[in-house]
Amino acid sequence: MSDIQLSILLAQAFAVLLPLYPASIKYKGIALVLKMPACYIFVLTIEQLAIGILWYQKQNNFFLYHIGNMAESVALLLMYREIFKKYIANTNKYVYRKIFIVLIPSFIVFAIVNAIYWQPLTAYPSNTRTVLSIMALLFSTLFFHKHTYSLYPNRIEKFPAIMPAGLLCFGLIWGCYGFMHFL
Helix, strand or coil: CCHHHHHHHHHHHHHHHHHHHHHHHCCCCCCHHHHHHHHHHHHHHHHHHHHHHHHHCCCCCHHHHHHHHHHHHHHHHHHHHHHCCEEECCCCEEECCCHHHHHHHHHHHHHHHHHHHHCCCCCCCHHHHHHHHHHHHHHHHHHHHHHHCCCCCCCHHHCCCHHHHHHHHHHHHHHHHHHHHHC
16 A cells, blocks of 8 residues: 555545544533434444445445445434424424435435446446435435525524534545545
8 A cells, every 4th residue: 555545544534533523522412413423423434434444444334335325324413414304383393304314315215226236336437426316416405595695694603513513524535535536
């Protein structure tokens, strides 16, 4: 292994561990809407560390991508389910959007069908990764639209910092892996 590959592998491992530290320390005391991104960071960290270990041992790690895509989609959709819940003033309750109840099993079925028929477990699951990335971009765009669309603009301090940090971590991880597979 060359020095640049080793440094990229170590940078990827530390990039995953950086958001995990505050998420694990503050987990019990944070609101439910922030517990879902913390769970997403836990899932992402475990998946990426296992992929990195198998990559270092030069074993086929593509089956972990298949499993990890399903776990990431469930964590991501549960996170956005909590974010996009709707307040009903008549009953004084929050109601969850039903689209997420449909999207979670739909994506899991799609990932299983993809692994069986289109891309085997020994190949990279580009179809499921593409759909998962599109969902992440769509929901993050809807999130920013939800918090920025008003007659009077909100102050920047009201935005939770975990969303851009999570997307940055997501992009860094896949950028490092794309660069490693390029070498």
